[in-house]
Amino acid sequence: MRMKTLLAGSVLMGLAASFAAPAVAEDSVYIQLPTYRTGPYAGSGIHIANGMSDYLAMINERDGGVNGVKIAFDECETGYDTQKGVECYEQAKAKNTLVFNPWSTGITLQVIPKSSVDKIPVLSMAYGLSAAADGNTFPWVFNPPDTYWDGLSAIIKYIGEQEGGMEGLKGKKIGYIFLDAGYGREPIPLLDNLAQKYGFEVLQYPVPGKEMQNQASQWLSIRRDRPDYVVMWGWGAMNPTAIKEAVKNRFDMSKFIGVWWAGGDEDARAGGTGAKGYKSVSFNNVGADYPALQDIKKLVVDAGKSHTPASTIGENLYNRGVVNALYMVEGIRTAQEMTGKKVINAEDMRLGLENLKIDEARLEAIGLKGMIAPIEITCANHSGHHPLFIQEWDGEKWTSATDWFSPLTEEVTPILMQASKDYATSNAPWPTRDDACPAN
Amino acid sequence: MDMLYNILIDPFVQMVDAPDFLIQVVWEGFVAGVLYALIALGFVLIYKASGVFNFAQGIMVVFAGLSLVGLHQKGVPAWLALILAIGIMAILAVCIEKFVMRPLVGQPDIILLMATIGMTYFLIGLGEVIFGGEPKQMITSELGLPTGSTAFEMGERGLVILQHIDIAAAVIALLMVGGLAVFFNRTRIGRALRAVADDHTAALSVGISLNQIWAIVWFAAGIVALATGIMWGARSDVSFALEIVALKALPVLILGGFTSIPGAIIGGLIIGIGEKVGEIYWGGLVGGGIESWLAYVIALVFLLFRPQGLFGEKIIERI
Numbered sequence: 124m125r126m127k128t129l130l131a132g133s134v135l136m137g138l139a140a141s142f143a144a145p146a147v148a149e150d151s152v153y154i155q156l157p158t159y160r161t162g163p164y165a166g167s168g169i170h171i172a173n174g175m176s177d178y179l180a181m182i183n184e185r186d187g188g189v190n191g192v193k194i195a196f197d198e199c200e201t202g203y204d205t206q207k208g209v210e211c212y213e214q215a216k217a218k219n220t221l222v223f224n225p226w227s228t229g230i231t232l233q234v235i236p237k238s239s240v241d242k243i244p245v246l247s248m249a250y251g252l253s254a255a256a257d258g259n260t261f262p263w264v265f266n267p268p269d270t271y272w273d274g275l276s277a278i279i280k281y282i283g284e285q286e287g288g289m290e291g292l293k294g295k296k297i298g299y300i301f302l303d304a305g306y307g308r309e310p311i312p313l314l315d316n317l318a319q320k321y322g323f324e325v326l327q328y329p330v331p332g333k334e335m336q337n338q339a340s341q342w343l344s345i346r347r348d349r350p351d352y353v354v355m356w357g358w359g360a361m362n363p364t365a366i367k368e369a370v371k372n373r374f375d376m377s378k379f380i381g382v383w384w385a386g387g388d389e390d391a392r393a394g395g396t397g398a399k400g401y402k403s404v405s406f407n408n409v410g411a412d413y414p415a416l417q418d419i420k421k422l423v424v425d426a427g428k429s430h431t432p433a434s435t436i437g438e439n440l441y442n443r444g445v446v447n448a449l450y451m452v453e454g455i456r457t458a459q460e461m462t463g464k465k466v467i468n469a470e471d472m473r474l475g476l477e478n479l480k481i482d483e484a485r486l487e488a489i490g491l492k493g494m495i496a497p498i499e500i501t502c503a504n505h506s507g508h509h510p511l512f513i514q515e516w517d518g519e520k521w522t523s524a525t526d527w528f529s530p531l532t533e534e535v536t537p538i539l540m541q542a543s544k545d546y547a548t549s550n551a552p553w554p555t556r557d558d559a560c561p562a563n
Numbered sequence: 564m565d566m567l568y569n570i571l572i573d574p575f576v577q578m579v580d581a582p583d584f585l586i587q588v589v590w591e592g593f594v595a596g597v598l599y600a601l602i603a604l605g606f607v608l609i610y611k612a613s614g615v616f617n618f619a620q621g622i623m624v625v626f627a628g629l630s631l632v633g634l635h636q637k638g639v640p641a642w643l644a645l646i647l648a649i650g651i652m653a654i655l656a657v658c659i660e661k662f663v664m665r666p667l668v669g670q671p672d673i674i675l676l677m678a679t680i681g682m683t684y685f686l687i688g689l690g691e692v693i694f695g696g697e698p699k700q701m702i703t704s705e706l707g708l709p710t711g712s713t714a715f716e717m718g719e720r721g722l723v724i725l726q727h728i729d730i731a732a733a734v735i736a737l738l739m740v741g742g743l744a745v746f747f748n749r750t751r752i753g754r755a756l757r758a759v760a761d762d763h764t765a766a767l768s769v770g771i772s773l774n775q776i777w778a779i780v781w782f783a784a785g786i787v788a789l790a791t792g793i794m795w796g797a798r799s800d801v802s803f804a805l806e807i808v809a810l811k812a813l814p815v816l817i818l819g820g821f822t823s824i825p826g827a828i829i830g831g832l833i834i835g836i837g838e839k840v841g842e843i844y845w846g847g848l849v850g851g852g853i854e855s856w857l858a859y860v861i862a863l864v865f866l867l868f869r870p871q872g873l874f875g876e877k878i879i880e881r882i
Binding site (some may be wrong): 160161162163165166168169303327328329330331332333334335336337339340341343344346347359360363364367371372373389392393 | 581584587588591594595687691695696697698700712724726795798799800802803804805807808810811838839842843846847850851852854855
């Protein structure tokens with residue numbers, strides 16, 4: 124993939140790359156992995172890409188695929204660029220991918236309308252359009268285990284607990300520093316809603332994509348405004364720069380909380396010892412002592428079949444890439460069970476994802492017990508709004524600062540359902556679901 | 564009425580109420596300005612010698628920084644890595660002169676600009692192949708550069724924090740400017756370089772080697788890029804996102820003129836301080852995030868009065 128960038132502009136290489144396609148045998152299924160190992164967001168994207176591809180490779184090596192069906196996969200470099208992401212989607216469609224993982228909210232928003240036409244499920248794990256959790260309106264989009272709105276509500280709930288209860292939020296000032304893109308703007312409607320309900324003030328600090336490594340102004344504003352807490356929605360080079368600036372400006376790190384994508388090991392490490400106490404909400408534990416990760420190390424990484432440095436196995440974003448691949452593999456397995464077919468197609472995959480259930484027993488069998496909470500996706504609820512926890516950087520690694528706890532689901536759901544209706548209305552005629560979900 | 568108060572009065576009330584914060588804002592703007600000026604210097608050097616707008620200056624900053632950190636990560640001691648990184652920039656300069664500039668002698672300026680855009684993408688790819696796409700932490704302390712900060716208390720709650728690395732950046736920038744001024748004005752090569760800048764053909768006719776001069780000037784721009792990469796990398800990380808930040812030098816060049824070293828410095832400081840003060844005291848009126856375009860507004864306002872830039876040469880062509 125890097126070589127592609129090196130030779131960008133070279134017609135010969137471009138043609139050669141366009142003809143390259145993975146060999147898909149009759150007893151295999153194909154999944155494209157849109158990734159970004161290059162560009163300003165590579166610092167985050169590389170670990171995710173490694174985790175995803177290593178897990179799929181391990182399933183092929185250890186189990187011979189899913190019930191004997193190998194997973195053929197390749198990567199499509201998006202550079203976190205929406206236009207390139209849509210090109211990857213078109214390539215994935217042409218190659219009959221089972222599922223499309225955009226790995227960018229901007230790309231997700233672009234492919235949502237296409238997915239229902241092309242009948243390709245979009246798996247936007249804990250990112251993308253929060254309202255897409257409504258399976259009745261978005262039958263082809265999945266965002267487990269939680270939406271951005273779940274993540275934000277969990278952070279606000281945690282802050283409330285630090286203040287002695289949700290009523291303690293009244294009169295507080297909460298700063299929101301965010302990547303000024305679809306991703307960073309996604310939680311703002313809910314943030315404003317919760318601010319009105321609980322009586323806290325929101326101070327917004329947008330960081331333009333071109334200024335990710337030049338955040339002095341935002342942090343000077345934070346220093347002037349003295350918010351009680353700062354919540355961060357950052358990605359790529361924005362995260363380490365923000366943490367460094369927070370340390371530089373002597374912001375109380377225990378009151379600086381990022382979304383799960385602002386929780387990379389390298390993000391926090393950049394702040395040195397001063398970053399101790401920085402927090403981020405999370406849906407997966409860190410560490411490499413899980414049997415499945417040990418299998419990855421033995422069968423894939425040590426065998427020289429991976430880009431991954433062994434030292435990064437078990438880091439936060441790597442494990443999150445593994446979780447994304449786990450959802451896909453279990454989605455295939457579920458689809459196989461439900462359809463009775465071994466080699467499934469994208470429509471079958473949607474059925475698998477819509478009935479995905481990974482309980483404790485299954486997690487133990489997989490070899491990832493304890494890494495994530497059990498999850499269940501239903502026809503009507505494509506996210507699940509699962510429990511989350513707060514992790515804290517101890518200066519060297521992430522540690523759990525809380526037990527698993529539920530986001531403010533009851534408060535978020537009505538707003539989310541309204542947003543879903545609004546989306547369908549503003550994008551009319553929005554396709555209706557063929558098979559209505561059973562009432563819960 | 565409220566709007567007028569918020570624009571014309573309130574920002575100044577804030578400045579008077581919290582002078583420590585104003586000092587901090589100006590200092591941060593000064594440091595940003597120094598870094599913009601360093602990037603702009605690289606552009607100016609190339610433009611002065613060859614009339615080429617070097618679009619690749621930003622990626623040269625990244626490439627130089629990555630070379631330094633990448634070599635250190637491979638076990639090379641920091642100071643040796645620094646020397647080797649300088650060597651890499653020298654090799655790069657020679658290659659650019661031989662394989663890009665020389666074959667394009669006499670071509671229109673737009674062709675040379677396109678060539679530097681091509682070089683940008685080539686260097687991005689080469690950097691990613693050699694060093695990987697992950698951001699890397701600058702080896703600040705290993706290079707003997709100062710870390711930490713000094714805080715000055717002002718009044719009951721006032722506080723001004725100066726990062727030692729920022730002070731070092733300012734000092735190094737001044738030394739580089741001084742060094743380049745001496746190089747241009749007091750050395751034989753410097754005079755030859757100015758002759759090339761004035762008129763290629765005339766310079767050639769008196770025996771000045773165009774190829775040699777171009778290699779030297781690209782090497783000088785590489786050294787400036789390395790210094791910029793170290794300083795900016797110490798503030799954030801060395802990553803490919805820095806290449807975009809380097810475009811902040813454009814308003815500096817518009818303001819200071821494409822051919823003036825003092826212009827790059829003064830322009831950098833005006834833009835750096837102006838955008839920070841504007842963002843902090845006036846940005847909130849429009850929801851923040853104005854500094855990315857405010858720099859261009861500042862530059863354009865100056866252009867209304869001095870179209871050639873603050874220190875640019877006024878060219879009068881008689882018809």
